[in-house]
Amino acid sequence: MSSKPRIATCSLAGCFGCHMSILDIDERILQLIELVDFDKSPIDDLKHFTGRCAIGLVEGGCCNEENVHVLQEFRRHCDILVSVGECAICGGIPAMRNNIPLKECMDEAYRNGPTVYNPSGVLPNDTALPLVLDRVYPCHEVVKIDYHIQGCPPPADAIWQTLVALLNNRPVELPYEVLKYD
Amino acid sequence: MTDIGHAVRQICAVYHNDASRLMDIIEAVQSRYGCVSSEAMNLIAQALGIPRVEVHSTVSFYSFLSNRPKGRVIIRLCSDPIDEMFGMLPVANTFEETLGVHVGETTADGAITLEWTPCIGMSDQAPAALINDVVVTYLSTDKAREIVAELRRSGDPRKLVHRLGDGHNAHPLVRAMVHNNIRRKGPVVLADLPPGAALRKALAMSPIEVIRDIKTSRLRGRGGAGFPTGMKWEFTRQAEGARKFVICNADEGEPGTFKDRVILTEYADLMFEGMTIAGYAIGAKEGILYLRGEYAYLRPLLEHILQVRRDAGLLGRDICGKRGFEFDIRIQLGAGAYVCGEETSLLSSCEGRRGDPKNRPPFPAQKGYLGCPTSVNNVETFCCVARILDRGPGWFAEIGSKGSPGTKLFSVSGDCAAPGVYEYPFGITLAELLRDVGAEDVQAVQVGGPSGQLVGPDSFGRRLEYDDLATGGSIMIFNSSRDLVHIVRKFLEFFADESCGYCTPCRVGNVLLLRKIEEILHDRGSPDDLHYLEELSATVKFASRCGLGQTSPNTVLSLLRNFPEVLKRRLKPPAGEFLATFDIRAALADTERLVGRSSVMYAP
Numbered sequence: 001m002s003s004k005p006r007i008a009t010c011s012l013a014g015c016f017g018c019h020m021s022i023l024d025i026d027e028r029i030l031q032l033i034e035l036v037d038f039d040k041s042p043i044d045d046l047k048h049f050t051g052r053c054a055i056g057l058v059e060g061g062c063c064n065e066e067n068v069h070v071l072q073e074f075r076r077h078c079d080i081l082v083s084v085g086e087c088a089i090c091g092g093i094p095a096m097r098n099n100i101p102l103k104e105c106m107d108e109a110y111r112n113g114p115t116v117y118n119p120s121g122v123l124p125n126d127t128a129l130p131l132v133l134d135r136v137y138p139c140h141e142v143v144k145i146d147y148h149i150q151g152c153p154p155p156a157d158a159i160w161q162t163l164v165a166l167l168n169n170r171p172v173e174l175p176y177e178v179l180k181y182d
Numbered sequence: 183m184t185d186i187g188h189a190v191r192q193i194c195a196v197y198h199n200d201a202s203r204l205m206d207i208i209e210a211v212q213s214r215y216g217c218v219s220s221e222a223m224n225l226i227a228q229a230l231g232i233p234r235v236e237v238h239s240t241v242s243f244y245s246f247l248s249n250r251p252k253g254r255v256i257i258r259l260c261s262d263p264i265d266e267m268f269g270m271l272p273v274a275n276t277f278e279e280t281l282g283v284h285v286g287e288t289t290a291d292g293a294i295t296l297e298w299t300p301c302i303g304m305s306d307q308a309p310a311a312l313i314n315d316v317v318v319t320y321l322s323t324d325k326a327r328e329i330v331a332e333l334r335r336s337g338d339p340r341k342l343v344h345r346l347g348d349g350h351n352a353h354p355l356v357r358a359m360v361h362n363n364i365r366r367k368g369p370v371v372l373a374d375l376p377p378g379a380a381l382r383k384a385l386a387m388s389p390i391e392v393i394r395d396i397k398t399s400r401l402r403g404r405g406g407a408g409f410p411t412g413m414k415w416e417f418t419r420q421a422e423g424a425r426k427f428v429i430c431n432a433d434e435g436e437p438g439t440f441k442d443r444v445i446l447t448e449y450a451d452l453m454f455e456g457m458t459i460a461g462y463a464i465g466a467k468e469g470i471l472y473l474r475g476e477y478a479y480l481r482p483l484l485e486h487i488l489q490v491r492r493d494a495g496l497l498g499r500d501i502c503g504k505r506g507f508e509f510d511i512r513i514q515l516g517a518g519a520y521v522c523g524e525e526t527s528l529l530s531s532c533e534g535r536r537g538d539p540k541n542r543p544p545f546p547a548q549k550g551y552l553g554c555p556t557s558v559n560n561v562e563t564f565c566c567v568a569r570i571l572d573r574g575p576g577w578f579a580e581i582g583s584k585g586s587p588g589t590k591l592f593s594v595s596g597d598c599a600a601p602g603v604y605e606y607p608f609g610i611t612l613a614e615l616l617r618d619v620g621a622e623d624v625q626a627v628q629v630g631g632p633s634g635q636l637v638g639p640d641s642f643g644r645r646l647e648y649d650d651l652a653t654g655g656s657i658m659i660f661n662s663s664r665d666l667v668h669i670v671r672k673f674l675e676f677f678a679d680e681s682c683g684y685c686t687p688c689r690v691g692n693v694l695l696l697r698k699i700e701e702i703l704h705d706r707g708s709p710d711d712l713h714y715l716e717e718l719s720a721t722v723k724f725a726s727r728c729g730l731g732q733t734s735p736n737t738v739l740s741l742l743r744n745f746p747e748v749l750k751r752r753l754k755p756p757a758g759e760f761l762a763t764f765d766i767r768a769a770l771a772d773t774e775r776l777v778g779r780s781s782v783m784y785a786p
Contacts, residue, residue, distance in 0.1 A: 065783045068766060075759040102772050125777040133769040142764045144710065144756075 005054035005167060008078060009041040012067040013094040013136060014060025017153040018085040019043070022057070024156035032160075035167055039077075053078045055166055057159075058145075061091040062137040066130035075143040080166060083139045084159065086152040095136040102134055151181065187225055189214060194229035201230045202552060204240055204534030208247060209515060217248045236535070243536040243682070244517035245299065246475045253288045253295035255333055258312040262301040262437040263672040264595045264658060269322065270309040276326040294333060300520060300676050301437035302476045305595035305658070306363045306602050313339040315478045317360050350447045355482040362444050363602030366618070368589040370581065371565045372444075372605045377451045378496050380572040384459045385504045392463040393419065396567060399575035400587045404562035405431060405523075406630060406654030407729075408586075411567070414557055417547035418464040421555035426466035428457050428509075429551060429558045431528055433474045435520040436631035437676060438656035441591035442561040444603045446473075446480050449565060450487050454511060456564025458497065459571055461509035464557055469511035472528050475518045484513060520680035524729045525558040527682065538684050539728035562591055562655075583609030586647035594619045596659035612651060613642040616659070623661045626745065631656035632673035633733035636666065636740040666748050670741050671699045677734040688731030691722035695738055706762040707753045716742060 011019055019042060025032065038044045039053050056078030062068050075081055086092040097105050110116060110123050139145050147166075149158050157178050165172035193210045197203035204226070211222050218226075218241045227234040241247045259265075259274055274285060277296055281289055288295040304310035307319035316339040318329065332341055346352035347361045364372060384392050397412030418426060430453065434442040445453055457469045473481060488511055491497045499508045514532050516522050522531045526540035529551050550556025559567075566588055570578045579587045586608035592615065595601045599620025606615065616624055628636050629646070630653035637644070637651070644651045660669060674696040683689045698715055701707055719735030719742075726732050741749060756762045766784045774780050 065766070065770060065781055068769075069783055072759045103776060106776055123777045125779050127779070127782050130783070131770055131773045131777065131781050134772045135769075137764070137769070141761070143759050143761060 004035065004037045006039040006051060007036045007041070007055050007057070007163075008039040008049065008053045008074060009043060009057040010059065010070055010074060011042060012058065012060035012070060012088070012139070013063035014085065014087045014092070016042075016059070018057075018059035018088075021085075021151075021153035021156050022159055025160045026156070028160055032163070035164075040073075049073065049077045051077075054080065055163065056081045057084050058082065058088050058139050059084050060087045061094060061139060062133060062142055063094050064130040064132045068133070068137075068142060071139055071142055080146045081139075081143065082147045082149060082162065082166075083145045084149050085154055086150065088139045088145075089148050089150060091136040091138050092152070095138075098135040102132075150179070155179075186215065186219075186222060190222055190225040191229055194226060199230055201232045201236075202533045204230070204232075204237065205514065205517065205531060207534075208237070208241055209517065212247060216254065217251045219249060219251075223249070239536050240534065244475075244519050246518035251292070253293055254337060255293060255314055255339055256295045256297060256312075257329075258297050258299035258302070259285070260300070260302045260304065260308065260310050260312075261298040261672075262305065262308075262676070263669045264301075264305040264438060265309040266672070267596065267660075267664065268308040272323050273309050273321045273326050276323040277330065280327055280330040293337065294330075299476075299518065300680065301435070301439075303434055303440040303443045303474075304360065305438050305593065306440060307361055308595070312476060313342060316340060316342060317358055317479060318342055319359055319361070350483060353483055355486055356447070356479060358479055360443075360447075362448060363600075364444060364448075365594075365600050365602040366604040366606065368605030368607070370569045370578070370589040370605070371449065371452070371562055371591055372603075373569070375452055375455070375568060375572055377455065377491065377494065378502060380568040381455050381458055381462075381496060382502050384462055384571045385502050385507065389419065389463045389465065392459060392571065395575045396463070396570060399566075399570045399578040401563065401566050401570060401578070402586065402648060403560055404566065404590065404654070405560035406436070406633075406652065408648040408652060411559060411563055414547055414559070415460065415464050417545070418466075418555045418557040421548050423555045425468070425552075425554045426464055427551045427554055427556040428460045428464065428466045428469040429525075429528070429532065429556055430457050430469070430471045430561060430564055431523065431525065431558055432477070432561050433472050433516050433523040433528060434477075434561070435474060435523045435680075436633065436654055436656050437673070438593060438595050438628065438631050438658040439654060440593045440595075441603050441655045443477060443480075445561050445565060445591070446477060446484065450484055451491070452565045452568050453561055454487065454491060454564075455496070456559075456567035457511060458501065458509050459567055460557060460559065460564065462501075462507055464555070466557075467508050467510070469509060470532055470551070471511055471513045472522070472532060473513055473515050474522075475516045478515060481513060481515065488513075519682075520676075521682045521728070521730050527728065528558065529556065536682070538682050539730075541727075560654075582607045583645065583647045585649045590646065590653075591655050592646070592653070592657050593655045594657045594659070596657075597621060597624070597661035597664070598659050606646070608647045609645050611643055611645055612637070615646065615657065616642065619659070621659045621661075624659055625662040625664060626660045626666055628656070628658040628660070628669075628737075629653045631658075632676060632737050633729070635736060636670070636744060638744050641744070666741060666745055667699065667703050667752065670737050671696065671703055673737045674699055674734070677730065681730060681734075685725070685727040685731065687722050687725035688727065688734070691718060691726070691731065692734055694718055695722070695735060699738065701763050702749065702752050705752055705754075707749075708756055708762055709750075709753050711753060712742060712746075712749065 040046045040049045056074040083089050223237045226237050309321040310319045343359050351358045351360045393415050401411045402408040501507045519537045521527045522537040527537040531537040546556045582588045592604045629651045678692040681688045722735045
């Protein structure tokens with residue numbers, strides 16, 4: 001194992017848009033590879049942590065118990081945990097269900113929806129399927145989150161600047177242009 | 183033409199279809215129909231020629247106004263911590279049981295509504311409630327049952343008053359069971375002055391000389407901010423505008439404050455005299471007394487005193503024979519909104535709109551009520567003004583301390599032998615005050631109300647004055663049996679409710695502060711929360727638009743600074759990765775029930 005700092009990333013209840021934005025740093029990804037090694041991440045498809053990580057980037061909020069479990073693993077293995085994007089920070093689109101009672105959501109999805117065929121009316125309950133939570137939780141309501149990078153998705157520059165600052169132990173410089181969305 | 187249409191048109195006509203009198207119009211409609219219905223709002227908008235949304239916006243802003251019918255009698259229980267300390271919760275439970283409704287609901291027959299309301303200015307005779315306009319004090323569970331029985335029998339809250347209070351509380355126009363509880367009189371405010379004595383001395387001088395006297399006296403505003411009164415008047419006098427206004431801020435909403443109630447009851451003449459002098463000094467012909475809705479029971483008395491002053495030539499044209507000097511005062515009744523004590527919100531409210539604060543500059547002295555130069559001063563400030571003109575600025579400046587001349591009224595409540603109103607020269611120490619009011623075993627004192635500071639015994643040697651422990655008058659005393667975190671929670675609940683919602687730092691920030699304090703109160707706090715509270719408080723203070731949000735985090739900050747051990751006792755680092763506030767079992771319970779199996783990953 002090299003002595004470079006390790007980075008892990010994951011997408012919980014998100015759309016992978018934030019990961020696309022990570023890739024959107026373009027040719028700087030070559031610089032990134034010089035700076036760090038990737039641990040558990042969809043980018044290298046490592047399924048389990050192989051060691052201690054300096055930084056964990058979390059996309060998406062927690063809508064089911066598996067999300068919670070992954071987030072818990074990230075907190076356990078990462079020194080610094082960063083919520084990346086709207087869903088991790090506020091729950092995002094998945095959290096739109098938070099104002100609808102859980103049973104109504106389930107009924108609409110698995111029993112009464114116009115395209116549903118489910119004569120026995122059973123709700124998915126195979127043990128291989130993670131159970132959904134009562135509502136979608138932003139990551140910082142589940143574990144301690146050290147930093148938040150906002151945006152849907154956050155621009156590649158914001159992610160890049162944050163990583164470089166954290167890796168070099170410098171204050172992050174995020175000019176207004178990088179964080180304005182109108 | 184429908185009946186209500188005719189009535190609303192008539193009410194609007196009384197106020198000359200003037201949209202800036204919308205508050206009075208709405209209050210009149212509500213007192214006639216019990217609420218301002220959708221139909222009534224349309225009619226008001228038509229009559230005044232304003233968009234309906236403006237009417238709706240005002241109706242929905244004030245807690246005493248409603249667009250839905252409520253009970254013919256509304257019982258408003260005072261929710262501040264002092265009332266709770268003296269037994270409000272069992273009283274509230276008794277009301278709920280005997281009425282058969284929860285707080286916030288109306289009985290099925292539409293007779294009685296039960297509600298919470300923030301401090302009604304009766305902390306010295308807690309627990310207290312407002313029943314329509316009638317104040318009931320020193321409540322107990324037995325009294326709650328008697329009140330419900332009487333209301334069921336007669337439906338008339340006035341019949342609840344058996345024994346009248348002292349002084350003008352027993353006046354035929356007041357007839358309240360309220361007690362003044364004046365415990366210590368001083369030479370400035372709580373002293374007699376024959377009506378007109380100070381005014382005649384003022385009229386013998388030029389307006390500029392009157393302002394010079396007020397400046398020489400170094401009088402500072404008594405509402406809390408302490409701005410030099412003479413300077414405020416000078417700015418207002420110098421501002422361009424043919425029409426100018428004097429406004430008296432009697433929206434005494436800071437929980438634990440009730441000194442203005444006593445002034446309004448017993449020394450209103452002194453206050454009106456001060457307002458008239460202000461009118462002369464700044465060149466205003468019109469004055470407004472903005473009276474908080476909770477003190478509506480004093481309005482008939484105040485109107486009477488105004489009439490007596492008019493009859494005596496102390497208001498109206500050619501006052502005291504001074505040719506050309508014309509001044510009169512009208513009363514604007516508020517409708518239950520703390521933020522209206524903030525002067526720019528108060529101006530919005532006087533103009534008939536929501537009590538939203540305005541941007542400053544321009545300051546009210548330049549552009550205030552209806553865009554005209556306006557001086558807004560506190561009830562007590564006007565009393566000082568009259569006394570200064572009577573006794574001279576030198577006499578006044580010698581009382582009190584160097585930076586804080588004169589005396590101050592303190593509204594003392596909580597754990598002490600003699601709650602009530604005390605007039606002291608500025609500069610007395612908190613310890614002296616605590617001794618005089620008979621407070622023992624004191625854990626903490628909230629100085630200046632929830633927006634002020636919570637201080638402990640190490641601060642009892644500090645002085646009550648602008649430059650040390652500043653206060654608009656509220657002194658709440660908590661002994662060692664009280665839970666300070668709970669008290670701060672109550673204060674934050676109050677601010678979250680009373681935020682006008684205009685700016686995000688205040689609207690959202692106060693709710694976040696409240697939630698965090700509640701987590702700590704439920705033993706789900708972690709050491710990181712101290713930093714969170716500190717940072718969030720700084721943001722809310724820095725970024726809020728008006729005094730409400732700029733001061734609401736003070737209660738949290740002073741708990742952090744002065745009572746760190748009280749907080750730390752309740753904090754523990756989380757055992758695993760999860761935050762103490764996250765409960766995975768609770769988050770899964772509903773789903774487990776719906777799908778009929780338990781979690782494998784997080785087995786119970």
